[in-house]
Amino acid sequence: MSLQAYQKDLAGSLPGAGLPWLTKLRAVATARFEATGLPDRKVEDWRYTNLKPIQAHLFTSATGKVGTVSPALFANSHRLVFINGLLHTGATELPPGVRLLSMARAMTDTPELLAGRLGRVATGQELPLPALNQALSRDGYVLALEPGVVVERPIEVSFLSGQGASYPRNLILAGAGAKASVVEHYLGQGGESYVINSVTELQAAAGAHVRRYKIQQEAMGASHMATLAGQLDDDARFENFDLNLGGQLVRSEIHMALQGPGANATLNGIYLLRGKQHCDNAIWMDHVVGGNTSHQDYRGILDDRAHAVFQGKITVRRDAQGIEGHQLNKTLLLSDKAEIDSKPELEILADDVKCSHGATAGELDESGLFYLRSRGIPEAEARQLLMTAFIVQTLNKIGNDAVRAIIEPLVADWMTA
Amino acid sequence: MLEIKGLHVSVDGTEILKGIDLNIGTGEVHAIMGPNGSGKSTLSYVISGRDGYDITAGSILYQGQDLMELAIEERAAKGIFLGFQYPVELPGVSSTTFLKTAVNAGRRQRGEDELDAVQFMKRLRGHTATLNINDDMLRRGVNVGFSGGEKKRNEILQMALLEPYLAVLDETDSGLDIDALKVVAEGVNALRGPTRSMLIITHYQRLLDYIVPDYVHVLAHGRIARSGGKELALELEEKGYGEFLDGAEAA
Numbered sequence: 304m305s306l307q308a309y310q311k312d313l314a315g316s317l318p319g320a321g322l323p324w325l326t327k328l329r330a331v332a333t334a335r336f337e338a339t340g341l342p343d344r345k346v347e348d349w350r351y352t353n354l355k356p357i358q359a360h361l362f363t364s365a366t367g368k369v370g371t372v373s374p375a376l377f378a379n380s381h382r383l384v385f386i387n388g389l390l391h392t393g394a395t396e397l398p399p400g401v402r403l404l405s406m407a408r409a410m411t412d413t414p415e416l417l418a419g420r421l422g423r424v425a426t427g428q429e430l431p432l433p434a435l436n437q438a439l440s441r442d443g444y445v446l447a448l449e450p451g452v453v454v455e456r457p458i459e460v461s462f463l464s465g466q467g468a469s470y471p472r473n474l475i476l477a478g479a480g481a482k483a484s485v486v487e488h489y490l491g492q493g494g495e496s497y498v499i500n501s502v503t504e505l506q507a508a509a510g511a512h513v514r515r516y517k518i519q520q521e522a523m524g525a526s527h528m529a530t531l532a533g534q535l536d537d538d539a540r541f542e543n544f545d546l547n548l549g550g551q552l553v554r555s556e557i558h559m560a561l562q563g564p565g566a567n568a569t570l571n572g573i574y575l576l577r578g579k580q581h582c583d584n585a586i587w588m589d590h591v592v593g594g595n596t597s598h599q600d601y602r603g604i605l606d607d608r609a610h611a612v613f614q615g616k617i618t619v620r621r622d623a624q625g626i627e628g629h630q631l632n633k634t635l636l637l638s639d640k641a642e643i644d645s646k647p648e649l650e651i652l653a654d655d656v657k658c659s660h661g662a663t664a665g666e667l668d669e670s671g672l673f674y675l676r677s678r679g680i681p682e683a684e685a686r687q688l689l690m691t692a693f694i695v696q697t698l699n700k701i702g703n704d705a706v707r708a709i710i711e712p713l714v715a716d717w718m719t720a
Numbered sequence: 721m722l723e724i725k726g727l728h729v730s731v732d733g734t735e736i737l738k739g740i741d742l743n744i745g746t747g748e749v750h751a752i753m754g755p756n757g758s759g760k761s762t763l764s765y766v767i768s769g770r771d772g773y774d775i776t777a778g779s780i781l782y783q784g785q786d787l788m789e790l791a792i793e794e795r796a797a798k799g800i801f802l803g804f805q806y807p808v809e810l811p812g813v814s815s816t817t818f819l820k821t822a823v824n825a826g827r828r829q830r831g832e833d834e835l836d837a838v839q840f841m842k843r844l845r846g847h848t849a850t851l852n853i854n855d856d857m858l859r860r861g862v863n864v865g866f867s868g869g870e871k872k873r874n875e876i877l878q879m880a881l882l883e884p885y886l887a888v889l890d891e892t893d894s895g896l897d898i899d900a901l902k903v904v905a906e907g908v909n910a911l912r913g914p915t916r917s918m919l920i921i922t923h924y925q926r927l928l929d930y931i932v933p934d935y936v937h938v939l940a941h942g943r944i945a946r947s948g949g950k951e952l953a954l955e956l957e958e959k960g961y962g963e964f965l966d967g968a969e970a971a
Contacts, residue, residue, distance in 0.1 A: 679796035692812025
C-alpha cells in the first residue's frame with residue numbers, strides 16, 4: 304500500500320480534518336514522503352541504518368489497548384499519558400500561562416495555537432520520517448508557555464506502546480524567558496514488533512530556557528524512530544538528553560538551528576545496548592548566526608552484538624562569527640562483536656570560530672579491573688564502577704537534579720542486569 | 721602466614737619463576753631484592769591472583785589455605801594487599817568512593833557490617849593527615865593527576881584502611897625522592913605489628929634503611945639465590961648484583 308492511498312482513506316478521520324492549512328500540510332508531507340519513500344542505505348545519512356524491517360509495519364493502525372498504565376516517573380509531575388500514540392490521560396492543575404494538552408485536542412479546539420507553527424521546524428526540510436509523521440499523526444502533546452512563565456514541576460509525557468505503528472507529534476512553544484523541563488518517556492508494553500515514529504518540534508523565543516529529556520525504554524523487539532527539530536532565538540538555552548536503553552532498531556535524529564546570538568544548545572546522550580540492538584544518533588547542529596554556542600557529548604556502552612552509530616554535523620554559516628561548537632562521542636565496547644560507527648563532521652564557513660570534535664572507542668581497562676579487584680571489590684561491582692566512570696561526566700551534565708535521580712538508577716540497572 | 725613451595729610460573733609460555741621456596745611467618749617483614757627482570761613483580765602478581773600468570777608447578781598456602789582456589793577479590797578480603805609499583809589511574813572513579821567501596825566490599829565478604837559514611841570518614845581522617853593526603857586528592861579520580869609520591873602515599877592509605885594480614889609492596893620506593901620516601905616508609909612502619917606480615921620488593925637497598933626487614937632474599941633468574949638477615953641488603957649495596965647474575969649464567 305502507498306502512503307497516498309492510506310492517507311486518503313484516513314484523511315477524514317484525522318483530527319482537524321476540516322482545517323485547510325492542516326490538510327495542505329498533510330498533503331505536502333504525503334507527497335514529499337511518496338517522492339522518496341523510506342531512505343535506503345545508499346543515502347549518506349542512512350549508511351549505517353537499514354529501515355527495511357519497519358516498511359511492512361508503517362500502515363498498520365495502533366488503536367488497541369494496553370494492559371496497565373505504568374506509574375509516573377516523578378511523584379509531582381504534570382503528566383500526560385499516550386497509549387499507542389493516542390491520549391489516555393490528560394494533565395490537570397496547570398499553572399497559569401501554561402498550556403499542556405493533546406495535539407488532537409489542540410487541532411480541534413485551539414487550531415490558532417498551531418497554525419503557522421506546527422511543522423515549521425521539522426517538516427520544512429527534506430526529511431522522510433518527519434514527513435511520514437506529519438501525514439499520519441493523530442496525536443501527541445502540545446506545550447505552550449507564555450512569556451516569562453517558569454514551570455517548577457517536571458512535565459512528564461509517557462508514550463506506552465505495544466502494537467502497530469504510531470506517530471506522536473509534539474510541539475513545544477516557549478515564550479520569551481519561559482522555563483520548563485519536559486521528560487518524554489517511551490515505554491514498551493511487551494509488544495514485539497511495533498513501530499513508533501515520533502517528532503518533537505521546539506520553538507524557543509528569546510531568553511527561554513527549555514530542558515527536554517528522552518528516556519527510551521521501548522520493548523526489545525520494537526523500532527523507535529524519533530526526530531527532534533528545534534529553533535533557538537537570541538539567548539535561548541536548550542538542554543537535551545537522550546537515554547537510549549530499549550528497542551531493536553532505534554534512530555534518534557536532532558536538527559537544531561541556532562538563530563540568535565547568545566543561544567546555547569547542549570545535546571547529550573547515553574546509549575546502553577546489548578543483544579542485537581541497533582541505535583543510531585544523528586545530529587545536525589546549525590549555527591545560523593554568530594555569537595552562539597553548542598555542546599554535544601554522547602557516550603555509550605555496547606555488549607554482545609550491539610551496533611551503535613553516532614553521526615553529527617556542525618555547520619557554521621558564512622557570517623556566523625564568534626561561535627563555539629563542540630562535539631564528543633565515546634564508546635565502550637564490552638564485546639569484540641559489538642560495533643560503533645562514529646562520524647563527526649564539521650562544516651565551517653566562517654573564520655572566527657572555536658570548534659572541536661572527537662570520537663573514541665575502547666575496551667574496559669583490564670589493569671583498572673585488576674586494581675579494583677585487588678582491593679577486594681568483586682568483579683561485577685568493579686566492572687560497574689568502571690562503566691559508571693566512563694559515562695559519569697555525561698550524567699553529571701543533566702541539569703535537572705530530579706531527572707538525574709531518575710536516570711542514574713536506570714543506568715545502574717542496565718549495568719547489573 | 722605465607723608458604724610458597726617449588727613455585728614455577730609462566731607468562732605467555734615463558735617461564736619466569738623457576739622454583740621459589742619462601743616462608744613468611746606471622747609478623748615478619750621480608751625483603752626481596754634482585755636485578756631487573758628477575759621475576760620480582762611476577763611474584764607479587766601471582767600472590768594477588770592477576771590473570772595471565774600460569775602456575776605450572778608448586779603451591780602457595782596463605783594462612784594454611786591454597787591461594788589458587790581464591791579469586792583476586794577473595795584474596796583481598798582475606799587480608800592480602802598488593803601495593804602497586806605503578807598504581808592505576810581511574811578517571812571518573814572518585815577516590816573517596818573507591819576507598820569506601822573497597823573497605824565495605826571486604827567487610828561484606830567477611831560477614832561484617834558495612835561502614836556508613838560517617839564511620840568511614842572518621843577512619844579515613846585518621847590516616848590522611850599522617851600520610852599528607854589532602855582533600856583535593858580525595859575528590860579527584862583515583863590517582864588521576866597524582867604525582868609519583870602522591871600515588872605511593874595513596875597506596876599506603878589503602879593499605880592502612882584495608883588492614884591486611886599480608887602486605888606485598890612492589891617497588892614502593894620507585895620514583896620517590898628522599899622526602900617522599902620517608903613519608904611512605906613512616907606510613908609502612910606505622911602499620912607493622914605482630915599480626916601483620918610484609919613482603920617488600922625492591923631493587924635498591926635505600927628503602928630498607930627506612931623499613932628495616934627481618935629477612936632479605938635475593939631473587940635472580942626466577943630463583944631465590946640467597947637468603948639472609950638485614951645485613952645482606954648492605955652487602956648487596958656494596959657489591960651489586962653481579963655475583964648473582966654471573967652465578968646464574970654459569971649454572
